[in-house]
Amino acid sequence: MTTASKVFITGGTGFLGAYIIRELVSKGFSVRALRRGNKIPSFIDASVFSKVEWVDGDVLDIVALEAGMEGIDTVIHSAAKVSFYASERDELYKTNVEGTANVVNAALSKQVSRFVQISSVAALGRTKQSTIVTEEKKWEESSTNTNYAVSKYMAENEVWRGMAEGLDVIILNPSTILGFGDWNASSAAIFKNAYNEFPWYTSGVNGFVDVEDVAHVTVLLLEKNIVNERFIINSDNWSFRKVFESIADNFGKKRPHKSATIWMGSIAWRLEKLKSLFTGNKPLLTRETAKIAHTQTHFN
Structure with a gap:
């Protein structure tokens, strides 16, 4: 794929989406992005977003999705809801599962060349026992799987369904993403806790990766002739x-x-x-x- 290619990205004003846009713009890609409202992230230079063609709407707005994909070569689906509140379960499934189905259907309708799903290692499932998770891991029903994990797994199934219907796909599974961003949103909130000298720690271990690395890998794969595969993006496993x-x-x-x-x-x-x-x-x-x-x- 050349840098003259046109890319449509959902979740463009989100934590990861904003960094992906910055990477795309720096590599000379033509970028069109979906957004809700006109608020621009303050943690990315505003000059980056001035080079983006914006489409107002969300992943439940089929008209906006199809309009956004008009003349597009590649779709990067970065929009998602992250929540661990039981009260937000229905909203979680609506955004992550139904929303992904809408994006996949629009991509099929507009015959885009490539579909990149920003998923999560959560979509690979967890087991009660400590284990090493690789790209080959199959989903297991487990009490350790959160509603968010189930919704991302189901979202991936929509993407694989799109592949079966003729869409070339790549699924990326980043671990916990850290980096400079809004401390009141996303995993960046961990910095707020540390800054405020939160005194408690727990016994858990998880994978972590820098947001800039995830954005870099996402754009790098657009330049490779790789389709219909998944990739875990993880820097290290830390307690x-x-x-x-x-x-x-x-x-x-x-x-x-x-x-x-x-x-x-x-x-x-x-x-x-x-x-x-x-x-x-x-x-x-x-x-x-x-x-x-x-x-x-x-x-x-």
Whole structure:
């Protein structure tokens, strides 16, 4: 694929989507992007977005999707909802599953050459036992799978369905994405906790990757003759304690020094749920995030 190719990206104003746009623009691609509202991320230079053709709408807006893909060579589907709140389960499935089906259908209708699905390692599923996850791992039903994970797995099935109907696809499964961004949104919130000297750490292990690396790999694959495959994008597997300590050290802040056990997390999420019923605020900890905090998963 040449840099003269036209790329349509969903989720262009999201954390990862914004970095992908910056990478595309820097490589000379012609970029059209889907957005909800006109707010531009402050963590990317505004001059980058001035070179983007914007389409207003979302992944549930079929008219906007088809208009956005007119004359497009490649679609990068980056839009997704990330949530671990039980109350947002329906919205999660609507955006991630139904939304992905809409994007795939529009791509088939407009006969685009390439479809890149930004998925997640969560879509590969988790097991109760500590294990190394590779691209060959098959989905397993497990109590450790979150609603978000199930929705991303089902979203991938829509993409594979698109492949069966003639679409050339690539599925990318990044691990937990870290980088400069909005501390009140996405996984970048981990920096806020470290900066505020959150004292607790848990026993969990997970994969982590820099947002710039994910954006770079995404655009790099557009230049390769590779289709109908998946790729895990992971830099390293670290304990949550090590991640918090590293971030705290770089901020010159106090490291977390209290171990939060599984039973403590079990009590904490229940108390948070009870508190939210009275305050109307979202709980700071949920059943799913408490479980993730102690899950040990390695990615290769």
